[in-house]
Amino acid sequence: MTAIDLGLPGLAGIPTTDEKQTAKDYKSDQEVRWCPGCGDYIVLNAVQAFMPTLGLKRENIVFVSGIGCSSRFPYYMNTYGIHSIHGRAPAIATGLAVARPDLSVWVVTGDGDALSIGGNHLIHALRRNVNLKILLFNNRIYGLTKGQYSPTSETGKITKSTPMGSLDHPFNPISLALGAEATFVGRALDSDRKGLTEVLQAAAQHRGSALVEIYQNCPIFNDGAFDVLKDPEEKERRLIPLRQGEPVRFGPDGDYGLVRSGFGGLEIAKVSEAGEENLVVHDPTIDDPTYSFALSRIGGEDLSHTVTGIFRNVQRATYDDLARDQITTAKAAKPADLQSLLRGRDTWTVE
Amino acid sequence: MSTGVEGETNGHALKSTRHTEITKLDRVVIRFAGDSGDGMQLTGDRFTSEAAAFGNDLATLPNFPAEIRAPQGTLPGVSSFQLHFADYDILTPGDRPDVLVAMNPAALKANIGDLPPGGTLIVNTDEFNKRNLQKVGYDTDPLQDDSLDSYQVHKVAMATITRSALEETGLSKKDAERAKNMFALGLLSWMYHRPTEGTEQFLREKFAKKPDIAEANILAFRAGWNYGETTESFATTYHVAPAKLNPGTYRQITGNTALAYGIVAAGQRSGLEVVLGTYPITPASDILHELSRHKNFGVTTIQAEDEIAGIGMALGASYGGALGVTSTSGPGIALKSETIGLGVMTELPLVVIDVQRGGPSTGLPTKTEQADLLQAMYGRNGESPVPIIAPQSPADCFDAAVDAARIALEYRTPVLLLSDGAIANGSEPWLIPDVETLPDLRVTFATKPNATDGSDEHWPYVRDPETLAREWAVPGTPGLQHRIGGLEKQDGKGSISYDPANHDHMVRLRQAKIDGIKVPDLEVDDPSGKARVLVLGWGSSFGPIGAACRRVRKLGLAIAQTHLRHLNPFPANLGDVLRSYDRVVIPEMNLGQLAMLIRAKFLVDAISYTKVAGLPFKAEELQGVFTDVVKGVPA
Numbered sequence A: 001m002t003a004i005d006l007g008l009p010g011l012a013g014i015p016t017t018d019e020k021q022t023a024k025d026y027k028s029d030q031e032v033r034w035c036p037g038c039g040d041y042i043v044l045n046a047v048q049a050f051m052p053t054l055g056l057k058r059e060n061i062v063f064v065s066g067i068g069c070s071s072r073f074p075y076y077m078n079t080y081g082i083h084s085i086h087g088r089a090p091a092i093a094t095g096l097a098v099a100r101p102d103l104s105v106w107v108v109t110g111d112g113d114a115l116s117i118g119g120n121h122l123i124h125a126l127r128r129n130v131n132l133k134i135l136l137f138n139n140r141i142y143g144l145t146k147g148q149y150s151p152t153s154e155t156g157k158i159t160k161s162t163p164m165g166s167l168d169h170p171f172n173p174i175s176l177a178l179g180a181e182a183t184f185v186g187r188a189l190d191s192d193r194k195g196l197t198e199v200l201q202a203a204a205q206h207r208g209s210a211l212v213e214i215y216q217n218c219p220i221f222n223d224g225a226f227d228v229l230k231d232p233e234e235k236e237r238r239l240i241p242l243r244q245g246e247p248v249r250f251g252p253d254g255d256y257g258l259v260r261s262g263f264g265g266l267e268i269a270k271v272s273e274a275g276e277e278n279l280v281v282h283d284p285t286i287d288d289p290t291y292s293f294a295l296s297r298i299g300g301e302d303l304s305h306t307v308t309g310i311f312r313n314v315q316r317a318t319y320d321d322l323a324r325d326q327i328t329t330a331k332a333a334k335p336a337d338l339q340s341l342l343r344g345r346d347t348w349t350v351e
Numbered sequence B: 001m002s003t004g005v006e007g008e009t010n011g012h013a014l015k016s017t018r019h020t021e022i023t024k025l026d027r028v029v030i031r032f033a034g035d036s037g038d039g040m041q042l043t044g045d046r047f048t049s050e051a052a053a054f055g056n057d058l059a060t061l062p063n064f065p066a067e068i069r070a071p072q073g074t075l076p077g078v079s080s081f082q083l084h085f086a087d088y089d090i091l092t093p094g095d096r097p098d099v100l101v102a103m104n105p106a107a108l109k110a111n112i113g114d115l116p117p118g119g120t121l122i123v124n125t126d127e128f129n130k131r132n133l134q135k136v137g138y139d140t141d142p143l144q145d146d147s148l149d150s151y152q153v154h155k156v157a158m159a160t161i162t163r164s165a166l167e168e169t170g171l172s173k174k175d176a177e178r179a180k181n182m183f184a185l186g187l188l189s190w191m192y193h194r195p196t197e198g199t200e201q202f203l204r205e206k207f208a209k210k211p212d213i214a215e216a217n218i219l220a221f222r223a224g225w226n227y228g229e230t231t232e233s234f235a236t237t238y239h240v241a242p243a244k245l246n247p248g249t250y251r252q253i254t255g256n257t258a259l260a261y262g263i264v265a266a267g268q269r270s271g272l273e274v275v276l277g278t279y280p281i282t283p284a285s286d287i288l289h290e291l292s293r294h295k296n297f298g299v300t301t302i303q304a305e306d307e308i309a310g311i312g313m314a315l316g317a318s319y320g321g322a323l324g325v326t327s328t329s330g331p332g333i334a335l336k337s338e339t340i341g342l343g344v345m346t347e348l349p350l351v352v353i354d355v356q357r358g359g360p361s362t363g364l365p366t367k368t369e370q371a372d373l374l375q376a377m378y379g380r381n382g383e384s385p386v387p388i389i390a391p392q393s394p395a396d397c398f399d400a401a402v403d404a405a406r407i408a409l410e411y412r413t414p415v416l417l418l419s420d421g422a423i424a425n426g427s428e429p430w431l432i433p434d435v436e437t438l439p440d441l442r443v444t445f446a447t448k449p450n451a452t453d454g455s456d457e458h459w460p461y462v463r464d465p466e467t468l469a470r471e472w473a474v475p476g477t478p479g480l481q482h483r484i485g486g487l488e489k490q491d492g493k494g495s496i497s498y499d500p501a502n503h504d505h506m507v508r509l510r511q512a513k514i515d516g517i518k519v520p521d522l523e524v525d526d527p528s529g530k531a532r533v534l535v536l537g538w539g540s541s542f543g544p545i546g547a548a549c550r551r552v553r554k555l556g557l558a559i560a561q562t563h564l565r566h567l568n569p570f571p572a573n574l575g576d577v578l579r580s581y582d583r584v585v586i587p588e589m590n591l592g593q594l595a596m597l598i599r600a601k602f603l604v605d606a607i608s609y610t611k612v613a614g615l616p617f618k619a620e621e622l623q624g625v626f627t628d629v630v631k632g633v634p635a
């Protein structure tokens, strides 16, 4: 039996402040060194603007990153931060979260960092449901190493390392996270400040691992990768925004929506043909991941359609809470008597 | 099942009334050998506990196959446990057994070569059938021909007798026979006048949930004891008096347990929570198992998804102000090296335990070796110095672990602790320390901005002028927000810096910090004061080297011995010590890794003696090597 209340709020145990904070308080003195026009700037601004709304003490916030352009992020946040090594941020953040219940721990990672070299740590952090908010900057390219394809690049991509086109099928990060038992999964576009902030807000309030995939433009090595989702006309045809409690509906005049199909799947239908009453009403709190997974399969690597918002948001005890719970239980059951531990049971005495 | 039997075996200790000839011995080496399913490790452990309870000094050497269940009755499936006990302080588990207990033909074949002529051989005859003999390539039954004539052979049908002793318990034939290892233990306990209550108590507790099995084992144990007492086949019993060790209270302990206790103690003495991030691997897993049982001491253990995650978690915990620890063997160190480098760069405390085993690659998982020294020393990219500490015996693992934590905390650095398979699983008596006398490991976290330019900033790389350690400013401390990471740091301020002169300075600074770690001077053991040859060792070979030096001195020759606990930095007097002898011999279970460091650093023409057989050195073998060197020094 566990004493953990599954309904514990995401930020429980983290000291708050009444002091008024602004985005400026979250800017460090380090000169930001991304390329001009990089999507990372927009995300940084969004995060710096959003952080004050949490009302947390700045010193109790930590950003942990791996290696990549996006992983420079912690240097620019006036919080605690550690820029670690390629792919390992989820592991390092796990140790920190287990040791320190009073910290809000954020992981910043890229598509290569999280899904290639660090894939193992990512899936295990999600499975354990460690209290981490993971921001996955997906630019579908290796930026820092100057433009090789990544595990999210579309098949056939011509890059420096794949002059005849890449051969491997890409990961769908949302499907992957759901398969790894993630309790919170969301997606946003770098350019959509409002949508991004909404997802970040919900992620922060979630107790457990939250994976937020952020489509991020790399103007240098993969420019315009998400342009079809930003172009005013295309965007309406392609983007499928999720809103809890509302029917999933999109298109220029809300002409299209999602309906159930096949073995628990979802498909796009014309509302006029399917009937309004048959549209699925979005509920990310459904325990069965089948629904969220079906959502994640809408569209494809060609971005013909892209679902944004919160795919899944369910409660499950977190690893770090449970680990601390075991320590508390053990401490209550047995005093920490070092001398008696060292003595053990079978001793003999030499006079 | 038969609860009625339970009352029968309760209570009384076994007391001999038979008159045998009692021979007094100062030391005995017994080896129990059988199939890996025969329970030889448990048998050896119990005999060890009996010897400990009796007050002998002792040292043990378990030796078992890497396979969990190698094919039954085959040579690869043989498991053995050697125990050396004595009435004086001994240093090794013994080169060769005086008594060999062989539970089947495979055990006999694999071990008989180590039994010196005249040695005692006790054989379980029940397993010597045609099929088992053939399995290991015996054309004729060695119990029937004359091949064992030079030994004192005792043929005992252990399985048969055990079975009949357990007839009334209602256990199946197979289950009953399984207790034959306890029969062997009972017989040996009788031969050596060992106390028996402890074993009976142990069996009752071990099988508390299966009282019928507990009783069966106790009955078998007594049957073995009674066999010695009532049959005439054993005319002599032996007495090994308690050892005159230093006064105090002792317990028996294995290296891995001592190491785990050292970590618990370090947590208590530093006042920090301990976080162990680790991934199972032989022969280090028992450290995880042991530490996972001590959560009441504020020890969190995380079984990570791999070694990289294990050390990452430990480092993350250290960043948060806990004592981060990770444990593994050589293959795991290979995986952890990049994160050790991050620990060197971020200058955070971290204890990295490597219980070495035979390599390269997967190598010999259950055998011992000392071949990770250069990996620990240099196995990372860039100039990445780390302190290295090696325990010299099972009990010493406790002090080594406390020392490793001390250095990690005081100097804010990853520390490599090199144990190995021989001391991890081996055991010896341990003079239980008074916890009040353990070092005070309390640390101070930074609380105030420390910028040297008068601003109110916190500069993560401002150093203590004495230790060169940087401040440990943990998240949650108001006003000290800062960023660290694996990129090169500007001295003091800690911002990213690609400045050439700064990099050169920082590389030298990190080296100087490790070089400046205070470690005790070496002490040299040379009772004659006239030795011209010095033996320099490190780690688990302390025992065999010491035993060999004693033997050399018994021959009337002078030889000096000294042993390195600190391999980086070396003790400050090492160079002087080395240069005061005509010859320096360095025995190692690798191809000369310490010898290479010594030659490079001190230009001393050390003689490297190496062996990588997966087993500790034998004192006899080293005696020969040392004697030759001593005799070869021109007058």
Ligand SMILES: Cc1ncc(C[n+]2csc(CCOP(=O)(O)OP(=O)(O)O)c2C)c(N)n1
Pocket: A067, A068, A069, A070, A071, A086, A109, A110, A111, A112, A113, A114, A137, A139, A141, A142, A143, A144, A145, A150
């Ligand atoms: C162990 C290791 N291998 C390789 C690299 C080189 N490397 C640095 S970042 C990177 C890929 C980064 O791609 P991504 O995670 O997508 O980040 P981005 O730069 O696109 O933000 C690689 C291969 C490294 N730093 N460390």
Ligand code: SF4
Pocket: A033, A034, A035, A037, A038, A039, A040, A069, A070, A139, A143, A144, A217, A218, A219, A220, A221
């Ligand atoms: S290379 Fe691409 S991802 Fe990296 S900073 Fe430049 S624009 Fe941004």
Ligand SMILES: [Mg+2]
Pocket: A068, A110, A111, A112, A137, A138, A139, A140, A141, A142, A143, A150
């Ligand atoms: Mg990328």
